[in-house]
Each structure stands twice: as structure tokens, then as C-alpha cells.
Amino acid sequence: MAKRSDMDHSLLIVVVAILAWLIPGAGHIFIKERKRGIIIFAAVTLTFLAGIYIGSIGVIDPVNSRPWYFGQMLTSPLVAIIGSATKSGDYIVYARPHDYGQIYTAVAGGLNLLCILNAMYMAHSGRGQLIGEEEEEDV
Amino acid sequence: MYNMVTILASFTAPIHIGTNPTAMLWMFPLLASVAIVYKATRMRVIFPLRFAKEVIILFATMSILMILAGIGLYFLVTILTS
Numbered sequence: 139m140a141k142r143s144d145m146d147h148s149l150l151i152v153v154v155a156i157l158a159w160l161i162p163g164a165g166h167i168f169i170k171e172r173k174r175g176i177i178i179f180a181a182v183t184l185t186f187l188a189g190i191y192i193g194s195i196g197v198i199d200p201v202n203s204r205p206w207y208f209g210q211m212l213t214s215p216l217v218a219i220i221g222s223a224t225k226s227g228d229y230i231v232y233a234r235p236h237d238y239g240q241i242y243t244a245v246a247g248g249l250n251l252l253c254i255l256n257a258m259y260m261a262h263s264g265r266g267q268l269i270g271e272e273e274e275e276d277v
Numbered sequence: 278m279y280n281m282v283t284i285l286a287s288f289t290a291p292i293h294i295g296t297n298p299t300a301m302l303w304m305f306p307l308l309a310s311v312a313i314v315y316k317a318t319r320m321r322v323i324f325p326l327r328f329a330k331e332v333i334i335l336f337a338t339m340s341i342l343m344i345l346a347g348i349g350l351y352f353l354v355t356i357l358t359s
Contacts, residue, residue, distance in 0.1 A: 173323040178314060185310040192303070194291045235291035238303055245307060249314040256318040 154261040158254040160214060165257030178253045186213050186246035193239020195220050196231035206240045212247030304343060312336040
């Protein structure tokens with residue numbers, strides 16, 4: 139019985155991690171941390187969109203900028219869809235828009251990695267909306 | 278439909294960013310984003326007002342430090358290249 143419970147716990151953490159990577163903030167929403175999830179979704183998604191608005195989708199380059207691409211992929215695996223469209227080299231971008239776009243998109247990925255780890259930790263420690271409500275009553 | 282196509286098209290061409298000091302202003306939206314996400318993960322419970330206050334304090338702190346780092350590097354480069 140205990141073994142099954144451990145497995146459920148591990149499965150929950152894995153599901154939370156996958157959800158948090160698929161859609162930024164979804165991992166938190168899944169463990170009933172709705173406010174946190176919505177804030178994370180808005181912040182990470184807007185940062186990523188700002189990056190591709192500044193430098194165009196050409197900043198996601200799986201061929202010539204592989205290390206940056208790994209960082210960008212941390213935002214969501216859906217970034218690979220843009221990567222498959224740009225790897226042909228039709229959206230080449232240079233100079234500052236390129237640099238700024240790459241920095242914005244990769245930082246969005248880095249921030250989402252922080253959120254994935256945070257959601258996993260919260261799932262592991264059993265934190266959720268209930269704890270928040272209890273504390274809200276104390277204040 | 279036309280608006281949707283226009284919005285999508287704006288993501289296929291880069292915007293113009295000059296090589297003047299105003300280009301550095303692009304760091305502030307990024308700092309705001311970092312402050313928001315960091316505080317969203319660090320705060321035990323999200324109370325809107327307290328959250329906003331802490332984000333503003335962190336954003337201001339990071340902005341001041343980045344500006345000081347920029348000034349310091351500017352003087353370092355000036356000394357090294359003079």
C-alpha cells in the first residue's frame with residue numbers, strides 16, 4: 139500500500155513537471171496554485187512573445203544557435219514547432235534585434251525552468267491552495 | 278482575419294533597434310519579468326498588494342544595480358581605452 143502511495147506521489151511530481159513545461163504556469167494551476175500559475179503564465183509567455191516580436195521568429199534557430207535554442211526550448215516544447223519552420227534559414231536576423239530577441243526568449247526559458255522546479259517542489263511538499271487559505275485567515 | 282494575419286506577420290520581421298544608449302531601455306521589461314516570476318515562486322502566499330509591493334522593490338533594486346554596473350563598466354572601458 140505504502141509503495142503504491144510513493145508511486146502516486148512520484149507520478150504526481152512527473153505530471154506537474156510535464157504540465158509546467160508544456161504550458162508555463164500549468165503545473166501550478168494543476169496543484170491548485172491558480173494565482174501563481176496565472177502570473178507565471180502571463181510573465182513567461184509575454185517575455186517569450188516580446189523576444190520573438192523584437193527579433194522575429196528567426197531568433198529561434200536550431201541550426202546555427204543551438205545553445206540558445208536549448209534555453210528557448212525550456213519555455214515549452216511547442217517552441218520546436220517554430221524551430222522546424224526557421225531551420226530552413228528563411229528568417230535570418232542580425233545585430234541588436236537578434237541579440238535582444240535571443241536574450242528575451244532564452245531568459246523566458248530560464249524563468250520557466252525555475253517555475254517547473256518550484257511546481258515540482260510544491261507538489262512534493264504537498265503545498266497548495268489549502269495552505270494559502272489557512273494563512274490568509276491568520277493575517 | 279486581416280488583423281490576425283497582420284499580428285502574425287509582425288513576428289516574422291525584426292523591429293528596428295538603434296545603436297544609441299536608448300537601446301539599453303530594453304533591459305527594463307526583462308527585469309520586470311524576472312522580478313514578477315521570481316516573486317511568484319518565492320512568496321509563500323500570493324496577496325495581490327503585498328506581491329505588487331515586493332515586485333516593485335525587487336525591480337527597483339535590480340534596475341539600480343544594473344545602472345550602477347553599467348556606469349562602472351563605462352568608466353572601466355574609458356580608463357582602459359584612453
